[in-house]
Amino acid sequence: MNSKSGLKVCVIGLGSMGFGVATSLLRDGFDIVGFDVSADAMARFSALGGKTADSPSAAARDADVAICLVVNAAQTETVLYGAGGTAAAMATGGTILSCATMSPGAARDFAVRAEALGLNYVDAPVSGGATRAASGELTIMASGAPAAIAHARPVLDCIAAKVYELGEKAGTGAAFKIVNQLLAGVHIAAACEAITFAKAMDLDIARVYEVITASAGSSWMFENRVPHILDGDYAPRSAVDIFTKDLGIVADIGREMKFPTPIASMALQMFVMTAAAGMGRDDDASVARMIADMAGLQLPGMEG
Amino acid sequence: MNSKSGLKVCVIGLGSMGFGVATSLLRDGFDIVGFDVSADAMARFSALGGKTADSPSAAARDADVAICLVVNAAQTETVLYGAGGTAAAMATGGTILSCATMSPGAARDFAVRAEALGLNYVDAPVSGGATRAASGELTIMASGAPAAIAHARPVLDCIAAKVYELGEKAGTGAAFKIVNQLLAGVHIAAACEAITFAKAMDLDIARVYEVITASAGSSWMFENRVPHILDGDYAPRSAVDIFTKDLGIVADIGREMKFPTPIASMALQMFVMTAAAGMGRDDDASVARMIADMAGLQLPGMEG
Numbered sequence: 002m003n004s005k006s007g008l009k010v011c012v013i014g015l016g017s018m019g020f021g022v023a024t025s026l027l028r029d030g031f032d033i034v035g036f037d038v039s040a041d042a043m044a045r046f047s048a049l050g051g052k053t054a055d056s057p058s059a060a061a062r063d064a065d066v067a068i069c070l071v072v073n074a075a076q077t078e079t080v081l082y083g084a085g086g087t088a089a090a091m092a093t094g095g096t097i098l099s100c101a102t103m104s105p106g107a108a109r110d111f112a113v114r115a116e117a118l119g120l121n122y123v124d125a126p127v128s129g130g131a132t133r134a135a136s137g138e139l140t141i142m143a144s145g146a147p148a149a150i151a152h153a154r155p156v157l158d159c160i161a162a163k164v165y166e167l168g169e170k171a172g173t174g175a176a177f178k179i180v181n182q183l184l185a186g187v188h189i190a191a192a193c194e195a196i197t198f199a200k201a202m203d204l205d206i207a208r209v210y211e212v213i214t215a216s217a218g219s220s221w222m223f224e225n226r227v228p229h230i231l232d233g234d235y236a237p238r239s240a241v242d243i244f245t246k247d248l249g250i251v252a253d254i255g256r257e258m259k260f261p262t263p264i265a266s267m268a269l270q271m272f273v274m275t276a277a278a279g280m281g282r283d284d285d286a287s288v289a290r291m292i293a294d295m296a297g298l299q300l301p302g303m304e305g
Numbered sequence: 306m307n308s309k310s311g312l313k314v315c316v317i318g319l320g321s322m323g324f325g326v327a328t329s330l331l332r333d334g335f336d337i338v339g340f341d342v343s344a345d346a347m348a349r350f351s352a353l354g355g356k357t358a359d360s361p362s363a364a365a366r367d368a369d370v371a372i373c374l375v376v377n378a379a380q381t382e383t384v385l386y387g388a389g390g391t392a393a394a395m396a397t398g399g400t401i402l403s404c405a406t407m408s409p410g411a412a413r414d415f416a417v418r419a420e421a422l423g424l425n426y427v428d429a430p431v432s433g434g435a436t437r438a439a440s441g442e443l444t445i446m447a448s449g450a451p452a453a454i455a456h457a458r459p460v461l462d463c464i465a466a467k468v469y470e471l472g473e474k475a476g477t478g479a480a481f482k483i484v485n486q487l488l489a490g491v492h493i494a495a496a497c498e499a500i501t502f503a504k505a506m507d508l509d510i511a512r513v514y515e516v517i518t519a520s521a522g523s524s525w526m527f528e529n530r531v532p533h534i535l536d537g538d539y540a541p542r543s544a545v546d547i548f549t550k551d552l553g554i555v556a557d558i559g560r561e562m563k564f565p566t567p568i569a570s571m572a573l574q575m576f577v578m579t580a581a582a583g584m585g586r587d588d589d590a591s592v593a594r595m596i597a598d599m600a601g602l603q604l605p606g607m608e609g
Contacts, residue, residue, distance in 0.1 A: 128521055129521070165515075165516050173508070176506045177516055180499050181522035182522070183498070184496070184524070184527065185522045187495040188522070188524060190568050191488055191495075194566055195484050197564075198558075198569075199481075201562055202480045202558070208471065209481065212469050215444065217489050217526065221523045223488065254502075260502060261596070261599065263571050263574070264498050264571055271567065296565070
């Protein structure tokens with residue numbers, strides 16, 4: 002069964018982002034195969050009528066476009082170039098959309114290896130969260146050869162509301178994404194510090210949320226994450242460990258370039274402290290619980 | 306000449322915020338007298354038809370409402386309670402609107418002293434910047450006795466688009482404001498760190514601005530301050546020294562409460578470093594210049 006575009010597509014990684022991307026493609030009639038290491042994720046995709054495969058290479062058999070939506074550079078390397086990987090199974094001239102957040106250097110390395118196999122590589126980190134992945138409204142920070150982006154265009158248009166074309170070289174998209182993650186991570190840590198500081202001063206934190214979101218102290222992350230704290234709901238929409246990873250990439254790049262990142266490094270430590278306290282897989286707003294625990298404060302949902 | 310409200314009003318402090326407040330009141334026909342230590346500021350107000358006086362006490366003679374828009378708690382104490390101060394000259398039952406950013410403890414102390422003189426005290430920090438001060442569209446984070454806020458209501462409605470009534474005690478408004486300043490200061494420092502990090506990775510920083518403001522890494526301050534960096538324009542809309550002061554208040558409160566503020570403290574150090582490098586009176590986006598200087602990068606408007 003071919004789609005309107007005639008492109009065979011595979012999605013490697015059916016986590017919170019990949020699942021939404023795969024279902025968006027399915028909904029739009031693409032010829033799509035999904036793979037995940039989790040049998041549960043594969044069963045959920047099958048239940049919606051999606052095809053699955055037993056390995057990245059089986060999913061990618063003769064695929065024109067392979068979307069790689071795993072967690073980091075190491076997992077990307079494994080599913081693309083490891084044993085049973087995607088790259089060797091794809092159709093000649095196929096295009097890899099590599100969506101994990103990683104260093105620009107890793108993206109450049111993966112692009113060189115794709116080209117050596119006769120494949121196109123688009124450095125294509127995504128932003129927008131699981132909700133917008135599910136609705137096909139991601140933001141994509143893409144860089145790569147214009148012909149490669151054109152080849153994948155029907156897929157990009159299906160899964161994204163906005164595709165920024167940021168340059169012809171792999172690594173540029175990754176660099177834009179990591180700048181975004183620097184800010185996002187700092188803003189989450191700052192939101193958690195500020196709301197617990199407000200609690201320590203005995204303010205009504207729901208009122209603080211109302212006032213700050215209408216004031217110059219607001220941020221996208223303050224608006225988005227503080228409701229989790231007000232509700233005492235730390236079910237992971239995005240986990241603490243995502244930011245120990247992404248701010249870790251910032252720290253690695255900064256050290257390598259000899260560029261100081263004091264604010265991002267302090268925010269990284271806040272996520273590391275929260276993970277160390279056992280909350281690494283909980284929602285990243287858990288930084289507020291870590292601070293509250295330390296300071297003897299009780300936020301909503303915390304036992305006395 | 307009485308205004309439609311019949312209230313006699315004085316504005317102490319005709320800086321970037323106070324000047325806008327005073328001209329808003331003048332425009333709306335209030336009986337208004339202004340005072341500033343700067344003869345230039347007084348001459349500018351006179352040129353618009355505003356009355357001025359030689360001292361805070363002369364400006365406040367029989368005033369019903371005194372608006373105190375100086376820089377900090379120390380200046381507020383001087384103009385309210387020092388020799389030639391405002392409080393002793395006001396009409397009995399008059400209301401002080403105290404707008405400087407200060408610690409909740411300082412606000413509570415000033416309120417006690419006002420009450421001892423038979424005056425009302427409204428803890429009324431403002432947000433919104435000089436542009437919204439001039440258009441009478443400030444946000445005010447008010448706390449104080451409801452009768453006091455009611456007494457000053459015609460004045461508040463003239464100068465503010467939004468008045469949050471946050472509680473009956475002085476100190477609550479101050480606490481809300483300082484939470485806002487914690488976030489605002491961190492977000493400025495993070496914006497400066499992120500945009501110079503992007504420059505160090507050789508990205509097109511105008512494009513970074515475009516992408517980030519449409520992404521989850523955005524903040525009110527990123528949107529507002531990064532254009533100063535792109536334009537190389539460091540004329541002070543709000544100076545570095547404002548945030549060495551306001552994040553200093555956060556640090557003082559945190560130390561006093563034994564509450565940790567690692568992110569805010571690191572941001573404070575970035576402003577202190579920028580002031581130490583001679584840019585304390587320049588626009589607070591100068592944190593980016595400080596980082597660029599350190600890292601050997603050239604932002605717009607910086608000589609090689």
